[in-house]
Amino acid sequence: MSLGERLLQTAREARELAKRLPPGMEQARQLRRAREAEAIAELDRFLTGPARSAPPRSR
16 A cells, blocks of 8 residues: 555544544644645645656746
8 A cells, every 4th residue: 555545544543533533633733634634645646747848948
C-alpha cells in the first residue's frame, strides 16, 4: 500500500470516527486529521506523479 493510499485510509477512518462522536473537541480533531491526511495525500500525488516539463522561461 502506497503512502497516498495509507493517508486516504487514515482520512476515511477519521471521518467515520468523527461521524460517531458528539460535536466537540474530539470530533473537530478527527475532522482536522482527515483534512490534513487528504491534503498530504494530494501533495504526495503531485510530487510523485509523472514529471512535468518546466514552463518556458520568458526573456
